[in-house]
Amino acid sequence: MAAMANAVLHQSPTRFHLVGWSMGGYIAFEILRRAPERLLSLTLISTTAAPESEAARQGRQETLDLASIDGMRRYQAANLEKCLLPPGLAGG
16 A cells, blocks of 8 residues: 555645545555645545455455456456446446
8 A cells, every 4th residue: 555655646746636446545545644735635435444354455455466467447447337337237
């Protein structure tokens, strides 16, 4: 998370709005901890500030593994479809 937060901070303007969704919320919390003065606003969607459970950690690792194999854009497209469409509609 620290490396991802550093990458976001390095690539972002001096002050910016930040949205963290799911695992991105963990990164957003790290950015908030490191550089709160840079955030104009923070929006968190489907995430938690609670410590990560073992099951959640395993799921996150599986997500990262899948993204490293298929690419992040392919993973994101499939995940958005799964999260935003009712069951049965995603398959066409």
